[in-house]
Amino acid sequence: MTDSVIHLRGVTKTYRMGKDNIVHALRGADLDVRAGEFVALMGPSGSGKSTMMNVLGCLDVPDTGTYILANEDVASLTDDELAAIRNKHIGFVFQTFNLLPRLNALENVELPLIYGGDRHERRERAQRALESVGLGERIHHRPSELSGGQQQRVAIARALLNDPAMILADEPTGNLDSRSTAEILSIFQRLNDEGKTVVMVTHEQDVAQHAKRIVRMRDGVVAGDEIVEQPLRAEEHLATMVAAS
Numbered sequence: 001m002t003d004s005v006i007h008l009r010g011v012t013k014t015y016r017m018g019k020d021n022i023v024h025a026l027r028g029a030d031l032d033v034r035a036g037e038f039v040a041l042m043g044p045s046g047s048g049k050s051t052m053m054n055v056l057g058c059l060d061v062p063d064t065g066t067y068i069l070a071n072e073d074v075a076s077l078t079d080d081e082l083a084a085i086r087n088k089h090i091g092f093v094f095q096t097f098n099l100l101p102r103l104n105a106l107e108n109v110e111l112p113l114i115y116g117g118d119r120h121e122r123r124e125r126a127q128r129a130l131e132s133v134g135l136g137e138r139i140h141h142r143p144s145e146l147s148g149g150q151q152q153r154v155a156i157a158r159a160l161l162n163d164p165a166m167i168l169a170d171e172p173t174g175n176l177d178s179r180s181t182a183e184i185l186s187i188f189q190r191l192n193d194e195g196k197t198v199v200m201v202t203h204e205q206d207v208a209q210h211a212k213r214i215v216r217m218r219d220g221v222v223a224g225d226e227i228v229e230q231p232l233r234a235e236e237h238l239a240t241m242v243a244a245s
Contacts, residue, residue: 004068005089005166005197006033006056011065012220013051025051027220028065033199035165038192038231040208041201043217050170052217053201057090057168058082070165087112091159095171097151099143105130106139109158129157133187149180156187166197173207179241185210185234210234 013026025048033039043049054060055067058074061082067074070089077085099108110126130139133153143151152172159167169188173181189210192198200211208214209232216224 003034004032005035005070006031006199007066007068008032008055008062009066011055011062011067013048013055013060013063024220026055026062029217029221031215031222033197035197036192036195038188038198038210038212039200040211040214041199041217042203042205042208042214043223044203047217048220049201049217051220053168053170053199056199057092058086087162089165091156091162091164091167093152093155093159093167093169093172095174097143097148097155097175099151099154101143104140104142105135105146105154105157108143108154109161112158112161125161126157129160130154132160133157147180148176149183152176152180152184153187156184160191164196166199167191169198169200171201171203173202173204179238181207182234182238182241186238189231189234206232 008029008031011026011029012024015023015025017023029048029052031052041049041052051060055062058069061075069085072085074082074085100111103111106123106126109129110122113122113125127136127139130136133156135150135153135157138146138150143154146154167188173184176184185207188198188200198211202208209228212228212231214224214226214228215222
């Protein structure tokens, strides 16, 4: 499919836990994600959604099956080539932010470029990324001086540094209050409106309803796939919260 960023067919992944326990995390999963989609990936614990996210992000490779990412056959790539395709095509956002406490926001964002490129140009890119998520005036604040929502915005800015075509977000609102959740979802929706593909793991139905499509996993396969006819708009919810405060 020429318009697919992600094309999976028959993907399996098995892990050995201890001496005798074998976990079949993916059992022949099929999935297509087209360029410009906003997909919420849902499923109960043990459904395979976390393994699916690791495979999608080239953090792990399938045991069998086919994974085509941006017209590249992932199974055929070396570790260095996997790292290169991650760096080129994917921005990662995690539930726990993964910020270094001793670095300020600007330094945390520019960290992926620390070993390459001109220092001045690198810093300018990091500052623009922070400004794009509304943190232009907090670039010198350390994580301990920022709220949870602001820390997640720093993490999103870091994910945007290389202008990836796709954002993979693993429970990005899991540690946030309702207002911060709305702020983060508003950013994802804006990025999607601008053309970026967003795939977001969540266990919260109300968060998933902000996506344009919900994919449900169970027992290592895709068990449901639905289009959200009228996605909730986070900025509208946020404006209501601001007016009421």
